[in-house]
Amino acid sequence: MLLIDQFAYTNGLRHVKAGYKFLFTLLMLVLAIGLDNIFVNLSIFVLIIILELTCAKFKLRNVISFIKVPLIFILLGTIFLVIGFSKENHFSYSIKIFGGYFGVIEGQEMLFLRVFMRSLAATSSVIFLSVTTPMVDIIKVFKAMHLPNVFIELFMLIYRFIFIIIEEAQTNINSLEIKFGFINTKTSFKSIKIFIENMVLGILKRNEEMINALNIKLYNGEFPVR
Structure with missing residues (x-):
């Protein structure tokens, strides 16, 4: 059994109807992607962490382990929106290396933050559903939706x-x-x-x-x- 399944079958929200958890996750995804607001997405992320600690009864180290690896992938996938390499110094902050400049692209900081926070909020929402709901219950919801x-x-x-x-x-x-x-x-x-x-x-x-x-x-x- 995967570790994710062990959490899904033993957490404090195990007996809450899967449909409710699915609707909650869907709402969080709509807010995260639809509004695309840094503060809204930060609030969603914090809310998910609080629910996992208080309602699902996960330990802090477990919550950190849920998000640690996805966080690395999100960071690697978004960091190149804000950093670059060029022979001309058009960066807000830069260092000279190999005859060129490596640094933060001017004006891209907010784009990076928006994409990063949107990805983090959406990912944490999906993880919440995954660690609190067994896969068989999620499939039942899909079946009910035909x-x-x-x-x-x-x-x-x-x-x-x-x-x-x-x-x-x-x-x-x-x-x-x-x-x-x-x-x-x-x-x-x-x-x-x-x-x-x-x-x-x-x-x-x-x-x-x-x-x-x-x-x-x-x-x-x-x-x-x-």
Whole structure:
């Protein structure tokens, strides 16, 4: 059983109807993406953290572990909106390197903050649903909405694979931290190389295990639920 499933079956909101949690998550997503306001998105993120700590009864270290890996991916995906490299110094803050300038692109700071906070709020909302609601209950909600089976199938497989990646990344990061893999710059670069190698091999192995599990259960493209 994935760690995410263990949380989903043992949290304080386990017995709240999945439909209510789904509607709450949908509302948070609409507010985060529709309003696209930094303060609204910050409020959504803080609200999700408070709910996970007080209502779902998760420990602080668990809440941090939920968001730590997605936060890294969000940061890596948005940081290049605000930093760049050019032969001309058109940056707000910059350093000269290799005959050019590397720094913060002028006027892009607010765009970075908006995209970062929107992504953080939306991601934390989806994580809230995932860690408080078992997958079988989410599928029941989709079935009740009469969504096509192909959508449910794709959602299920993508969902599982995303959390396989997150769990694999968390395991590798913890392993490297225990071994002081990020104690200095030189060691950090070596650790990043090891991290990438382990991630590729680990994901391939976990993906094969998931396929084998589906084959054993005679998976035929549909997830039946009662």
